[in-house]
Amino acid sequence: MTVKSINAVPQDKDRVVIFDTTLRDGEQCPGATMTFEEKMEVADFLDQMGVDIIEAGFPIASDGDFEAVSAIAGRVKSATVAGLARAIDKDIDRAGEAVRSAKRGRIHTFVSTSPIHLAHQMHKTEEEVLAIITGTVNRARNLVEDVEWSAMDATRTPVEYLVRCVDAAIRAGATTINLPDTVGYATPEEYKAMFVAVRAAVADSDRAVFSAHCHDDLGLAVANSLAGVAGGARQIECTINGIGERAGNAALEEIVMAIKTRADALSFHTGIDTTKLTRASRLVSAVTNFPVQYNKAIVGRNAFAHESGIHQDGMLKHQLTYEIMTPESVGVGKTSLVMGKHSGRAAFRTKLKDLGYDLGDNQFEDAFTRFKALADRKKHVYDEDIEALVDEEIARMHDRTKVVALTVIAGTMGPQMATLTLDIEGEHTTVQSTGNGPVDATFNAIKQIMPHNGTLALYQVHAVTQGTDAQAEVSVRLEDDAGRVVTGRGADTDTLVASARAYVAAVNKLMVRREKVTRAQAAI
Numbered sequence: 394m395t396v397k398s399i400n401a402v403p404q405d406k407d408r409v410v411i412f413d414t415t416l417r418d419g420e421q422c423p424g425a426t427m428t429f430e431e432k433m434e435v436a437d438f439l440d441q442m443g444v445d446i447i448e449a450g451f452p453i454a455s456d457g458d459f460e461a462v463s464a465i466a467g468r469v470k471s472a473t474v475a476g477l478a479r480a481i482d483k484d485i486d487r488a489g490e491a492v493r494s495a496k497r498g499r500i501h502t503f504v505s506t507s508p509i510h511l512a513h514q515m516h517k518t519e520e521e522v523l524a525i526i527t528g529t530v531n532r533a534r535n536l537v538e539d540v541e542w543s544a545m546d547a548t549r550t551p552v553e554y555l556v557r558c559v560d561a562a563i564r565a566g567a568t569t570i571n572l573p574d575t576v577g578y579a580t581p582e583e584y585k586a587m588f589v590a591v592r593a594a595v596a597d598s599d600r601a602v603f604s605a606h607c608h609d610d611l612g613l614a615v616a617n618s619l620a621g622v623a624g625g626a627r628q629i630e631c632t633i634n635g636i637g638e639r640a641g642n643a644a645l646e647e648i649v650m651a652i653k654t655r656a657d658a659l660s661f662h663t664g665i666d667t668t669k670l671t672r673a674s675r676l677v678s679a680v681t682n683f684p685v686q687y688n689k690a691i692v693g694r695n696a697f698a699h700e701s702g703i704h705q706d707g708m709l710k711h712q713l714t715y716e717i718m719t720p721e722s723v724g725v726g727k728t729s730l731v732m733g734k735h736s737g738r739a740a741f742r743t744k745l746k747d748l749g750y751d752l753g754d755n756q757f758e759d760a761f762t763r764f765k766a767l768a769d770r771k772k773h774v775y776d777e778d779i780e781a782l783v784d785e786e787i788a789r790m791h792d793r794t795k796v797v798a799l800t801v802i803a804g805t806m807g808p809q810m811a812t813l814t815l816d817i818e819g820e821h822t823t824v825q826s827t828g829n830g831p832v833d834a835t836f837n838a839i840k841q842i843m844p845h846n847g848t849l850a851l852y853q854v855h856a857v858t859q860g861t862d863a864q865a866e867v868s869v870r871l872e873d874d875a876g877r878v879v880t881g882r883g884a885d886t887d888t889l890v891a892s893a894r895a896y897v898a899a900v901n902k903l904m905v906r907r908e909k910v911t912r913a914q915a916a917i
């Protein structure tokens with residue numbers, strides 16, 4: 394076959410290409426399953442934010458994944474859309490089919506290269522893997538012009554063999570070469586040295602863009618990604634909030650802000666609109682039901698909060714005393730008292746726009762109804778209240794089962810009793826249940842209507858704002874007997890209602906996840 398030459402290497406040598414894999418590596422992490430609609434929402438936002446490449450999924454994994462990648466390929470306006478494929482012909486063909494309608498489509502194919510993987514997982518020799526690389530990259534290049542090849546477990550692969558693999562991939566037509574730290578094992582010095590050594594030893598290394606892909610098992614994913622760039626990589630693969638396998642992937646927001654804030658030391662740039670980072674974080678947190686830790690760099694709730702007297706004093710005198718970047722630069726506005734029960738639709742719509750939301754008509758009406766109900770119960774409605782409410786609305790919109798009503802008898806004279814009505818695809822069911830405390834009674838009532846085999850792995854409550862009338866945001870994590878983990882989140886001024894919503898959301902996710910796995914098993 395003839396390999397058409399495309400201009401894979403960007404003209405601007407300091408431009409770092411951002412490859413977001415929230416919808417693939419991120420979605421792979423336990424508990425982060427997204428529905429089809431949620432994936433569309435995330436993809437649209439990543440595209441608007443200036444992400445260069447969106448890895449939309451793993452098309453062969455299930456029909457649902459294939460449909461999501463195809464739909465994203467068809468709707469994304471600027472970004473390249475990538476589909477992942479193992480080094481297997483049917484995977485590559487399916488990925489090619491899924492990205493066919495994209496303005497710019499990419500097949501991302503990978504194979505393990507480390508001795509540990511070759512011996513224990515693949516049972517293949519080095520020569521056999523080299524032949525696989527040539528064959529599969531060739532096949533992918535016959536389907537699309539833009540082919541990324543990844544050396545899985547590159548950081549535990551001897552450099553001499555890695556060089557032969559990269560050489561084979563480039564000869565077969567790969568336009569991007571990804572050298573992942575799959576197991577999160579490398580140190581920054583080692584990771585940089587690997588890129589330097591491979592790029593120096595491969596004859597045609599300048600025909601491809603080199604890419605860093607780091608996992609955070611030792612908390613080094615961002616540092617390693619930046620070290621990869623120092624070693625010559627010009628693409629970084631990362632996820633919003635750093636979600637991903639095990640300890641996660643490198644966090645997109647941290648990479649982008651490190652490059653922007655330390656332009657003096659790093660001298661690179663990306664095409665990301667950083668003012669959208671906070672919104673992206675909230676959106677991904679809402680649809681995956683994965684809370685963002687309070688002290689998370691860039692997007693954590695405390696990332697710009699100054700608590701100690703000395704810091705507050707300094708900040709009042711000059712912002713630069715304790716702030717290396719402004720909250721506005723990542724899209725955090727000043728906390729403001731927003732609206733009350735007299736605010737109308739127009740004001741609410743404007744507020745949502747300011748906060749970065751773009752809701753469809755039905756979603757807007759539901760959010761407005763909930764906002765009015767909240768404003769009736771809560772004296773001051775803050776931006777954070779609206780964000781919690783709308784994020785939950787977005788996450789809940791496609792749930793089959795929703796909480797309609799809950800009454801709980803609690804107090805010292807047990808047993809506590811919950812009366813609960815759920816809406817299951819339009820039909821209302823009401824049950825009563827007792828329990829060891831009001832939360833237990835509420836969860837027992839849900840289990841009566843939605844029987845499942847999940848065990849409660851986490852129940853967490855925190856207040857969205859201050860004050861005794863603050864909304865409670867509740868996270869519930871369930872694990873089923875197959876080890877699948879899902880998280881649900883709910884917000885309300887009533888902690889028990891928030892708990893019920895979070896529990897129902899988690900059970901909804903458990904069911905979607907189970908169906909997805911059953912479909913995937915049937916497809917293989």
Ligand code: KIV
Pocket residue numbers: 418503543544545546571573574575576606608
């Ligand atoms: O971590 C990894 O090696 C991956 C590959 C599929 C690129 O996610």
Ligand code: ZN
Pocket residue numbers: 418573575606608638
């Ligand atoms: Zn990975």
